[in-house]
Amino acid sequence: MTKPADKLAPGRKMLSTATLYTILYGCLSLGLYILLFVFNDEIRHMAEATSRGDKTLFFIPIIIALVFSLVHGAFTGYFWEALGLKAKKK
Amino acid sequence: MEAVNFLDLNATTVFLLFLVGFIGGMVSGFIGSGGAFVLTPAMMSLGAPGVIAVASNMAHKFPKALVASIKRNKYGQVDIKLGLIMGIFAEIGVFVGKEFMTNIRTNFGDTGTDLYVSVVFIVVLALVGGYVLRDAFRCKREGGDVEGAEHITPRLAKWVQSINIPGTMMSFHSIGGKRVSVLFIAPLGFATGLLAASIAVGGFIGVPAMMYVLGVPALMASATELVVAFVMGMGGSLFYAWEGFVDIRLAMIILAGSLFGVQIGAIGTTYVRDYTVKMIMGMIMIIVLFSRLFEMPVYLSDLDLISTISEGTSSLLSNISFGTLALALLSGAFAILAALLKGIKQHKKQQADAEYAASVAES
Numbered sequence: 001m002t003k004p005a006d007k008l009a010p011g012r013k014m015l016s017t018a019t020l021y022t023i024l025y026g027c028l029s030l031g032l033y034i035l036l037f038v039f040n041d042e043i044r045h046m047a048e049a050t051s052r053g054d055k056t057l058f059f060i061p062i063i064i065a066l067v068f069s070l071v072h073g074a075f076t077g078y079f080w081e082a083l084g085l086k087a088k089k090k
Numbered sequence: 091m092e093a094v095n096f097l098d099l100n101a102t103t104v105f106l107l108f109l110v111g112f113i114g115g116m117v118s119g120f121i122g123s124g125g126a127f128v129l130t131p132a133m134m135s136l137g138a139p140g141v142i143a144v145a146s147n148m149a150h151k152f153p154k155a156l157v158a159s160i161k162r163n164k165y166g167q168v169d170i171k172l173g174l175i176m177g178i179f180a181e182i183g184v185f186v187g188k189e190f191m192t193n194i195r196t197n198f199g200d201t202g203t204d205l206y207v208s209v210v211f212i213v214v215l216a217l218v219g220g221y222v223l224r225d226a227f228r229c230k231r232e233g234g235d236v237e238g239a240e241h242i243t244p245r246l247a248k249w250v251q252s253i254n255i256p257g258t259m260m261s262f263h264s265i266g267g268k269r270v271s272v273l274f275i276a277p278l279g280f281a282t283g284l285l286a287a288s289i290a291v292g293g294f295i296g297v298p299a300m301m302y303v304l305g306v307p308a309l310m311a312s313a314t315e316l317v318v319a320f321v322m323g324m325g326g327s328l329f330y331a332w333e334g335f336v337d338i339r340l341a342m343i344i345l346a347g348s349l350f351g352v353q354i355g356a357i358g359t360t361y362v363r364d365y366t367v368k369m370i371m372g373m374i375m376i377i378v379l380f381s382r383l384f385e386m387p388v389y390l391s392d393l394d395l396i397s398t399i400s401e402g403t404s405s406l407l408s409n410i411s412f413g414t415l416a417l418a419l420l421s422g423a424f425a426i427l428a429a430l431l432k433g434i435k436q437h438k439k440q441q442a443d444a445e446y447a448a449s450v451a452e453s
Contacts, residue, residue, distance in 0.1 A: 068342050
């Protein structure tokens with residue numbers, strides 16, 4: 001007969017992996033948002049400069065968008081998985 | 091050209107943007123149309139000029155579309171080939187639309203873009219929202235309530251699939267491997283892009299076009315639209331960033347909330363039936379329409395197109411507009427969560443019943 005502890009083991013392991021990634025990506029994401037607020041004024045000035053005709057840094061918002069979405073996207077994905085919300089398997 | 095007018099960020103604005111992003115994301119993951127149709131008006135209600143709202147929305151939308159399409163591709167709901175082809179034509183539409191918007195801003199200022207964005211919203215929401223809602227009720231009546239019910243190809247789509255133009259035919263797995271001419275896809279993609287550059291929402295044309303003109307099932311159409319949204323959103327963001335219209339701070343705060351929401355929305359689609367997606371989509375569209383309608387006299391008055399209305403009336407109309415939008419967001423969020431929870435409950439019950447039946451059969 002299988003012991004109850006053995007039955008729980010795989011589930012426990014999966015949850016801890018998702019939680020670990022949630023914490024890891026959560027910290028990275030938080031760091032990115034802190035940077036965004038610290039450089040709030042610089043970002044605003046950059047857009048104003050682009051609007052006035054200096055196109056040197058026009059692509060920076062796109063790079064910011066891609067980096068944030070990858071890190072924050074991974075975080076939010078693991079976040080719900082860690083909470084046990086998963087898609088229905090057909 | 092007047093200076094770029096970015097919002098000042100304080101704790102309340104950040105919180106509201108995060109919340110609006112979360113609910114908008116949930117709606118977007120669920121119905122596939124970017125969710126910008128609630129986000130653009132919400133940003134405008136918080137004080138961002140129309141052009142900044144549209145540009146910033148596009149910048150938050152394309153990376154989100156990437157995340158959501160990867161997720162829904164895992165559920166087998168995405169037709170990547172169709173998405174990429176429509177996306178390329180949409181890109182051309184985005185370029186034309188962005189040029190148009192820039193010209194309006196140069197000639198009529200920020201209020202000009204506000205009025206333009208609102209008028210396009212009202213017309214499109216009335217047409218598409220009404221059609222989607224009518225279709226959702228029809229589907230429900232005609233047996234759409236049976237889970238896994240066979241997808242019925244609309245009459246128009248049957249005709250489109252029957253036309254053979256040599257040298258332009260391509261097959262798509264989302265319509266059961268049937269062939270459609272690229273010449274039909276090109277205008278659909280172009281219109282999707284044109285609308286995306288005007289109001290940051292392309293899905294209002296893209297999703298119904300795939301469903302009713304090409305014959306793609308609703309769930310697959312909404313998932314494939316995410317690929318289109320990524321392709322055209324990235325191009326559109328570059329076009330707008332070139333003009334300095336992208337407020338990336340605003341876009342990233344909305345993204346913070348919406349990526350939480352988009353995951354729930356995408357998971358939700360796996361638990362509901364096709365007509366539920368349509369019904370919720372239609373309902374939100376109609377409520378947002380009224381939200382924009384209440385702002386119209388304010389813009390018209392600012393541009394001296396009607397006699398000037400008093401400041402009190404103007405602020406009252408803006409508040410009613412914001413309240414209506416909040417109603418759309420909250421009722422949409424409630425409907426999606428309710429559908430998701432109901433689906434999970436039913437799924438668990440079915441699993442329990444199956445396990446019980448198996449154990450009875452064994453004994």
